[in-house]
Amino acid sequence: MNEQANTTIAFVGLGNMGSPMASNLLKAGFAVRVYDRVPALIEALRQEGAVGCSSLRDTVESANIVVTMLPAGEHVKAVILGTESDEGVLELISDDTFLIDCSTIDPDTARAVASVASEKGIEFVDAPVSGGVAGATAGTLTFIVGGTDSGFSKATAILSHMGKNVFHAGKAGDGQMAKICNNLLLGSVMAATCEALNLGVDNDLNPEVLSNIMLQSSGRNWVLELYNPCPGVLEHAPASHQYTPGFMCKLMSKDLGLGLDAAKLSNLQCPWER
Structure with a gap:
């Protein structure tokens, strides 16, 4: 048997991002155990070959690796560190289990979780x-x-089965800080791109023609290339599918809030702050 088949991954959090990530681990040949508070999400992965679990304990106890993909820092703390009423992942696993948190949260929470995990070896x-x-x-x-x-x-070794780029930003929490910087920029570019395209459309420009012009000009950006906000311009963009949600606006709002909070902690003047 190959190495993947001998590795059991527990995947906790099967939302819009977590479900396809877990699915790709299955396709790579890993034994995957999945858990989410929404039973239908567990069932969908079970039909792909995952072991569906009804509790956090059942999910992680026999795992070599635990991957979490959760909405916010409070959820990461509750799942990994536990609460007054519920045991967390760190209380349920052996000391040779490896933890990967793929959530986007504040750096301090990531550092706190890393510190507690380190104390437990x-x-x-x-x-x-x-x-x-x-x-x-x-x-x-x-x-x-x-x-x-x-x-x-x-x-x-694990993430390469779910992505094509894996960067080492630095010590614990630095991954979150780099992601926050990226999304602060992305949110700004998204808003500016929407405003620019809307200005053109309001003045009778064809949005696809305008997008192509800007793609070959100094306004070129990721949103124009892959996430165009005008229906019909890009086949696979949400705008061309009745704006079917992928990355929800409330999550972008959360990420932008993390960026503003980080700026305040660094005593930086942030142009986005009112």
Whole structure:
């Protein structure tokens, strides 16, 4: 049997990003155990070959690697560190289990989780992602890892089956900081691109023609290339599918808030702050 088949991965959090990421691990040949608070999401992965679990304990106890993909820092703390009423991952696994958190959260929470894990002799890395739902489905995500050199090496062996780029940003929490910087820029570019295209459309320009002009000019950017906000310009963009959600606006709002919070902590004047 190959190495993947001998490696059991517990995947916790099966939302718009987590489900296709777990699916790609299955396609790579790993034994995958999945858990989410929404039973239908577990069932969908079970039909692809995953072991569907009804509790966090059942999901992680026999795993070599635990991957979490959760909405916010509070959820990461609750799942990994536990709460007053519920045990967390760190209380349920052996000390040779490796933890990868792919959520986008504040750096301080990532550092706090890494510190507690280290005290227990468990390796943890934060590895937030960029690339959206399309990238998660295609297995072309970019992972931004914060942790030790050994942790980065271990993480790369797993993350490379879900993405095409894996970067080592630095120590624990640095993956989150790099992701925050990226999304602060992305949110700004998205807003500016929408405004520019809307100005053109309001003045009777064809949005596809205008987009092609800007793609060959100094306004070229990722949104124009892959996520055009005008229906019919890009076949696979949400705008061409009745704006079917992938990366939700509330999550971008959360990420932008993390960026503003980081700027305040660094005593930086942030032009986005009112």
